[in-house]
Amino acid sequence: MSTSTATTTAPATTAETPVIDLRDVHVVHRLRTGKLFRPDRIRAVDGVDFTAARGEVVGIVGESGCGKTTLARVMVGLQPVTQGDVLFHGKKLGSGRKARRTLGRSVSVVFQDPATALNPRMVVRDQLIDPLRVHGIGTPDERLEKVKRLLHLVGLPQSALDVLPRQISGGQRQRVAIARALVLDPDIIVADEPTSALDVSVRAQVLNLLADLKSELGLGLVFISHDINTVRYVSDRIAVMKAGKVVETGAAEQVFNSPANDYTRTLLAATPSLL
Numbered sequence: 001m002s003t004s005t006a007t008t009t010a011p012a013t014t015a016e017t018p019v020i021d022l023r024d025v026h027v028v029h030r031l032r033t034g035k036l037f038r039p040d041r042i043r044a045v046d047g048v049d050f051t052a053a054r055g056e057v058v059g060i061v062g063e064s065g066c067g068k069t070t071l072a073r074v075m076v077g078l079q080p081v082t083q084g085d086v087l088f089h090g091k092k093l094g095s096g097r098k099a100r101r102t103l104g105r106s107v108s109v110v111f112q113d114p115a116t117a118l119n120p121r122m123v124v125r126d127q128l129i130d131p132l133r134v135h136g137i138g139t140p141d142e143r144l145e146k147v148k149r150l151l152h153l154v155g156l157p158q159s160a161l162d163v164l165p166r167q168i169s170g171g172q173r174q175r176v177a178i179a180r181a182l183v184l185d186p187d188i189i190v191a192d193e194p195t196s197a198l199d200v201s202v203r204a205q206v207l208n209l210l211a212d213l214k215s216e217l218g219l220g221l222v223f224i225s226h227d228i229n230t231v232r233y234v235s236d237r238i239a240v241m242k243a244g245k246v247v248e249t250g251a252a253e254q255v256f257n258s259p260a261n262d263y264t265r266t267l268l269a270a271t272p273s274l275l
Contacts, residue, residue: 017053017089017090018051018052018053018087018090019052019053019054019088019089019106019107019187019188019220020050020051020052020075020086020087020088020107020188020222021050021051021085021086021087021088021090022048022049022050022051022071022074022075022084022085022086022087023049023084023085023086023087024047024048024049024083024084024085025045025047025048025049025050025071025074025081025083025084025085025086026043026045026046026047026048026081026082026083026084027043027044027045027067027070027071027074027079027080027081027082027244028041028042028043028044028082028083029041029042029044043243043244044067044070044244045067045070045071045074045081045244046067046243046244046245047084047245048067048071048084048241048244048245048246049246050071050239050246052075052188052220052222053220054187054188054218054219054220055214055218055219055220056220056221056236056237057210057211057214057220057221057222057223057234057235057236057237058220058221058222058223058235058236058237058238058239059222059223059224059225059231059232059234059235059237059238059239059252060072060222060223060224060225060231060238060239060241061224061225061226061227061228061231061238061239061240061241061267062226062240062241062242062267063226063242063267064226066241066242066243066244067241067243067244067245068192068224068226068241069192069193069224071224071241072109072190072192072222072224074086075107075188075190075222076103076107076108076109076190077093077100077103077104077107088102088103088106088107089106089187101135104135104184105135105184105185105186106186106187106188107186107187107188107189107190108180108181108182108184108186108188108189108190109181109189109190109191109192110174110177110178110181110189110190110191110192110194111177111192111194112192112193112194112196112197113197114165114170114173114174114176114177114197115165115170115173115197117177118165118173118176118177118180119165120164120165120166121164122164123161123162123163123164124151124160124161124162124163124164124165124168124176125144125147125161125162127165127176127180128147128150128151128176128179128180128183129143129144129147131180131183131184132146132147132183132184135184137184146183147161147179147183148161150179150182150183151179153179153182153213153216154175154176154178154179154182154209154213155175155205155209156172156175156176156179160172160176169202170197170198170199170202171198171199171202171205171206174194174195174197174198174202174206175206175209177194178194178206178209178210178213182213182217182219186219187219187220188219188220188221188222189219189220189221189222190221190222190224191210191221191222191223191224192224193224193225193226194206194210194223195207195225195230196225196226203230207230207233207234210223210234211234214234221234223235227271228240228256228264228267228268228271229268229271231252232252232253232255232256235252236251236252237249237250237251237252238250238251238252238255238256240255240261240263240264240267242263247261247263247264248260248261248263248264256268
């Protein structure tokens, strides 16, 4: 199999400054299995350039262990980089509390498993209102009204306000998680394998919801998955990762129909189903 790193660049979908701009980003982890003076290292992310802007969906696809989730953690400020630049709205953010709050309002995350992402002891109402309260946004009445609108937007009944996560289905929990990601009006949502923990019958509903939210709200979405067909279903652009590197990037249809890299072709051949 060829390991060529030739890439094809897609035309920009927006003239705005990217919300997320990663430049030659490296993340190196030290492993405890190495010797004292020669510790083992693993390059989780190895020289990645990546941008995401409002109004577009960028898919990141690759096999388990290729660095997708580490890259997602970099985007949401949970993983420091070993080398390279991470810019938000064209500027480097500091490491203080104010910088983290600014990032938290601009970039939200939807995790893989809604059962662990939500607090099992808090009803949905409190889970959605809490970020607004922490950031001092609105009055109590305004916060509740916004939460009610978000529930309607993600396709949940108002009765869901007063239930615990364990009292609703996995698909409904993921809709709550998406509503929570939207509550601070972010520019970008980073969705890390948001459908992999769901039943097949529910996955298409969640994918359609994410596509609808992108169209209705004009926000950006970074959609991460091991399934290139699922990524193609929602994405404007696709970045294919292998061993910490982006080996191919381009418009979704271009990458899907005319892949330039052997690894991309392998992914396409190994994933026959859409969902």
